[in-house]
Amino acid sequence: MAKYRQIFERLAEEMRNGTRPADSKLPSETELMHQFEASRGTVRKALDLLQENGYVRKHHGKGVFVLKRDQIEFQFNGIVSFSEVYASMLGRSIQTHVAAFEEMEAPPWLVERMNLKAGTHVFRIERVRNFDGENVILDINYFVKDLVPGLTEEIAARSIYGYIEGELGLQISYAKRKIAAEDVTELDRMRLDLHDYEYVIVITNDTFLYEGQQFEYTESRHRLDKFQFSDVARR
Amino acid sequence: MAKYRQIFERLAEEMRNGTRPADSKLPSETELMHQFEASRGTVRKALDLLQENGYVRKHHGKGVFVLKRDQIEFQFNGIVSFSEVYASMLGRSIQTHVAAFEEMEAPPWLVERMNLKAGTHVFRIERVRNFDGENVILDINYFVKDLVPGLTEEIAARSIYGYIEGELGLQISYAKRKIAAEDVTELDRMRLDLHDYEYVIVITNDTFLYEGQQFEYTESRHRLDKFQFSDVARR
């Protein structure tokens, strides 16, 4: 690990575990240089990282100060599967059931949407998330087959993202998300325990690799009362 | 302006106007050093900025490459008022009506939520967004009076954020957002044209200044069919 990264991790850990309490002042850059036996540029890079990640606030001419606790904990920015977030927020586990798994030629609307070559093959996966005995979330994924070879139903039942990033080593660059309410469809009725709800919250997700190619399109359909989305926007 | 900033702006402009097309390779760091008569550190800082802002992608051992156009345009990350986003996405304008404007002592639940001192005064503002002749969004803002002095109903009718950042020069650091569906309230019925909808989508927003103090809590209540949220998450 890069040295500035080590310093960052070390200091961040000390802030999380309370060794460096909120509002306390960090040692000066020169002092940290000696403590970590690093150059000033390296220390500064670590401090920049800390500030970018919301741990500290630098005050020109005064020093670097630790920000309050609850401002730190809340960071799940970036790209996370909503189900995971949802589970972690409630502190409980979600049962996942693979309701469909097929390889198919991308339908026209998907070719259009993902800007694919006609005839491209994709995996289509339906997964139902069961929470407290009720099916409340339906995830429909489309993955470009060439980019995610070797995807199986067993993997889908666990963590597709774990496979993609871990096994395949694909680098995800960014994702476009959209959230909106939609009328319940027949498929929703079939897969979910909808009670009397006439609407679902739909999160669509277009995920791109570093090279700019889209490799995934996903719809995550949530029963109204079981939907929640949180994030932190930073400037 | 700082030199690395100048280099960043210059290169970014050239990418936007097409002088440096997508997938093209930037000159090497050493070459840019000479072109801009800057040190390598300075050039690298500019390149880092470009990558952070989604303009380019660096590849160790290969070079720096310009990303595709639509990957650049789509960035309305950060903190934006949802109404503005909503309006810009539909390409139409929204009429804003200030339905309530009062100064009050922060109620207990707000003191708790915003971690205020008891007895703190806040502005409470209700604004209704009218779109195509229908009231579809109700914004309820609470601003800490001491941090946003001089707020008036006239300002509320235009852009509160414009006032806060422009006139007052306050620096917003980050915002926590939450989106969820809620049952319609009496207030919703009073202010909005709800038709038969029994639910609203509620976006809560806690906004913080750099010093870590929260100065705003807002609820934005949308009629189901008029709600849409988009963003781009980057890694």
Next chain:
DNA sequence: CGCCATTTGTGCGTATGTATC
């Protein structure tokens, strides 16, 4: 396969400017 040139990544030392106290 190894070797090498190119290019980015990291770390170091230093100098100057500027803001705060």
Next chain:
DNA sequence: GGATACATACGCACAAATGGC
């Protein structure tokens, strides 16, 4: 004014990834 600390910039050295030979 002086001490301290952050911001920016420069130059140098070496490491690591890449691709051509």
